Amino acid sequence: MSAAGARPGRIDHHLLLSAGRGPQECAWAVTQLVRRLEADATRRGLAVRRVEAVPGDRPGTHRSVLLRVSGDGTGQFVGSWTGTLCWQAPSPYRAGAGRKNWYVVARPCEVDAPRTPFLESDVDVVGCRTGGPGGQHRNKASTAVRATHRPSGLVVVVDTERQFSQNRRLALELLRQRIERDDREAVRTVTTARWRIHDELVRGDPVRVERPDTGPGPDRASTGRARPQPVRTRGAATR
Structure with a gap:
């Protein structure tokens, strides 16, 4: 409805x-x-x-x-x-x-099924320190990223790149993909319920x-x- x-x-x-x-x-x-x-x-x-x-x-x-x-x-x-x-x-x-x-x-x-629009303005991005390769400089610079999509509550942490901007870009893309995946799953659920x-x-x-x-x-x-x-x-x- x-x-x-x-x-x-x-x-x-x-x-x-x-x-x-x-x-x-x-x-x-x-x-x-x-x-x-x-x-x-x-x-x-x-x-x-x-x-x-x-x-x-x-x-x-x-x-x-x-x-x-x-x-x-x-x-x-x-x-x-x-x-x-x-x-x-x-x-x-x-x-x-x-x-x-x-x-x-x-x-x-x-x-x-309800769709979740993805807007970068709905995402909070903050720097964070994580372990792993990269050395002390990487930890001090806080190049890792924690991105939170406020409407859905989804959170991703990315630290694969040495630059904050690259990790930020990857984090946004990961959030977008997860939201789209969840939307597809919601559509399948509605369709299955109708067939039942x-x-x-x-x-x-x-x-x-x-x-x-x-x-x-x-x-x-x-x-x-x-x-x-x-x-x-x-x-x-x-x-």
Whole structure:
């Protein structure tokens, strides 16, 4: 999520919906659930944008969709759509199939790893004495360098050269390289976390059960769980 420039209560959240390793019907369910989520967000005055979509094997289906939700109260809204989601409808691809519950996983996720800008003005460089070759003159002259990058707290000590300016240059380059390495590692961590979501799909006990609209009235409870439907028996109806 990103809070840069946002006032309290108005933070963008990212939500990833994935069919996991489910059948083609789950990819179809992703598309249906994304549309339902978008409609729900519109009713609540929130904006939803599809940041990334991975198409399924069938036209109009998606293996996964990454959404960005913006507006006031996005955290609560995203929370209501987080977990295992169920699209309850007959398969559009396999006539007569008995299964009607198609499960999708929805998880908030980080999209961009924070970057650490490197500015020489953020580095404190001081001379220091270290042991090693170079003799007494080198120690007295304090040609070694201790460089501290204040924003990250990284510290390097360089004493490989005989001149302070050369050690300073090397210290700055070492700090730059370490910061770039840490940033790359942060990106890998975010990417790995997103891929793991695809394997988190758990059948059953959904936080929401959604169905195709069958009439002018809502067929779902406000929490997203299905309302109990009348159980009909021969010659009578139980309400």
